[in-house]
Amino acid sequence: MHDEAPITSDADVALRWARTDDRAAVSEVCRRTGDAGRDATGTLVHGELYGLLWAEQYVAHAPSFALVAELDGAVQGYVLAAPDTAAFETLLETEWWPALRVQYPLPGAGTDVDRRLIAHLHQPPRTPATITYRYPAHLHIDLLPSLQGRGLGRRMIAAIEQRLAEVGCRGVHLGVDPRNEHAIGFYAHLGYTPHRSAGTVLFTKRL
Numbered sequence: 001m002h003d004e005a006p007i008t009s010d011a012d013v014a015l016r017w018a019r020t021d022d023r024a025a026v027s028e029v030c031r032r033t034g035d036a037g038r039d040a041t042g043t044l045v046h047g048e049l050y051g052l053l054w055a056e057q058y059v060a061h062a063p064s065f066a067l068v069a070e071l072d073g074a075v076q077g078y079v080l081a082a083p084d085t086a087a088f089e090t091l092l093e094t095e096w097w098p099a100l101r102v103q104y105p106l107p108g109a110g111t112d113v114d115r116r117l118i119a120h121l122h123q124p125p126r127t128p129a130t131i132t133y134r135y136p137a138h139l140h141i142d143l144l145p146s147l148q149g150r151g152l153g154r155r156m157i158a159a160i161e162q163r164l165a166e167v168g169c170r171g172v173h174l175g176v177d178p179r180n181e182h183a184i185g186f187y188a189h190l191g192y193t194p195h196r197s198a199g200t201v202l203f204t205k206r207l
């Protein structure tokens with residue numbers, strides 16, 4: 001288990017490992033950064049889908065690899081990881097997606113975005129072994145604008161890379177929306193290698 005003590009604390013910002021009661025705040029950050037880094041709230045009816053697809057399962061099932069950033073006591077950012085992507089995807093097939101498939105049946109209602117996200121939870125793509133062989137872990141990082149541009153992204157990536165390395169993980173990957181030029185520049189600056197592939201920019205790094 002991980003330490004409950006904060007990793008670091010500035011005057012107004014604290015980084016700490018997640019608790020299960022962070023799920024709602026983490027979900028909100030995910031929605032408010034979900035449209036290629038921008039607020040996706042107005043694009044769909046079921047705004048909770050963003051957190052359910054890309055964030056809450058890490059707090060629920062991999063809290064040792066979920067780091068949150070609090071601004072004045074409120075969670076406004078996170079980095080979420082799974083050290084063994086293939087095992088995590090298998091776990092979600094039994095522990096996460098089935099209930100959501102009942103709750104959000106196909107073809108789904110709402111906007112095009114709602115329907116695209118509902119289709120995704122019915123058939124989440126498995127990460128190919130060609131990626132997980134050398135880069136078994138994956139991560140997501142999202143900070144609300146209030147926390148961006150002050151060095152937190154770099155610190156949070158360093159902290160999660162260290163946590164992954166501590167458990168013997170030797171490589172990490174992540175996917176970025178090709179429209180998200182800011183994030184693409186950020187990962188490149190932090191030493192991640194980009195690989196163009198259909199619909200996403202894959203970044204990899206050895207740890």
Ligand SMILES: CC(C)(COP(=O)(O)OP(=O)(O)OC[C@H]1O[C@@H](n2cnc3c(N)ncnc32)[C@H](O)[C@@H]1OP(=O)(O)O)[C@@H](O)C(=O)NCCC(=O)NCCS
Nearest residue numbers: 033037142143148149150151152153154182183185186189
């Ligand atoms: C992308 C994101 C995580 C970056 O975090 P951040 O805290 O804003 O970035 P930092 O301030 O820590 O920047 C770290 C370094 O990257 C550099 N950097 C940031 N963006 C850059 C860019 N677009 N191009 C080149 N360098 C960049 C910074 O200058 C800084 O350099 P330094 O540490 O050598 O001085 C954050 O802005 C964010 O959450 N954005 C919205 C959600 C999002 O897009 N998430 C990613 C989805 S894949």
